[in-house]
Amino acid sequence: MSKQSFREAKPCHASKATIESFAADFASKVGYRSGAALEAVVAQLGGKIIYQTLADLSRSPEASIRVFGNGKFEIYLPDYTNAERDRFSIAHEIGHYILHYPLANQPMTAARFGSTRVEWEANWFAAGFLMPEAAFRKEFARHPKNIAGVARHFRVSTAAATARAKALGLL
Numbered sequence: 001m002s003k004q005s006f007r008e009a010k011p012c013h014a015s016k017a018t019i020e021s022f023a024a025d026f027a028s029k030v031g032y033r034s035g036a037a038l039e040a041v042v043a044q045l046g047g048k049i050i051y052q053t054l055a056d057l058s059r060s061p062e063a064s065i066r067v068f069g070n071g072k073f074e075i076y077l078p079d080y081t082n083a084e085r086d087r088f089s090i091a092h093e094i095g096h097y098i099l100h101y102p103l104a105n106q107p108m109t110a111a112r113f114g115s116t117r118v119e120w121e122a123n124w125f126a127a128g129f130l131m132p133e134a135a136f137r138k139e140f141a142r143h144p145k146n147i148a149g150v151a152r153h154f155r156v157s158t159a160a161a162t163a164r165a166k167a168l169g170l171l
């Protein structure tokens with residue numbers, strides 16, 4: 001596996017709005033429902049989630065996803081973070097797979113850290129996938145002034161729900 005060479009993911013340059021609505025459509029296409037587990041989605045796409053200890057991560061800090069030549073992929077997650085954080089990370093990595101792998105069309109990796117266009121695109125995908133705009137607006141209206149309740153519905157962190165509400169002009 002480590003002998004394979006992996007091309008670094010490159011941005012697709014679609015707009016934030018395009019990526020978010022694409023992600024929402026993709027979520028419904030794969031039968032994802034708000035707050036549901038993501039493991040089934042990953043498995044359905046041909047992926048595997050590998051939880052790593054801090055020591056493992058310090059040995060291989062370069063990748064949070066590796067897509068192999070046959071389209072199968074592995075997502076690497078720390079085993080010491082909380083479930084809501086992990087869910088956003090998993091959706092982010094699915095974003096790399098869906099948005100960036102078709103462009104690479106060869107074994108691909110995406111770095112764990114960095115605030116580059118390619119990372120922003122994966123974050124937009126994650127937000128649109130986990131908190132589709134229409135569903136988010138509906139839920140926000142149902143829990144006025146209770147962002148924690150909205151976050152629980154989508155099983156994301158309060159920080160992620162707050163960022164989504166601000167991005168949609170609700171806060």
Ligand SMILES: [Zn+2]
Nearest residue numbers: 110111119122
């Ligand atoms: Zn990334």
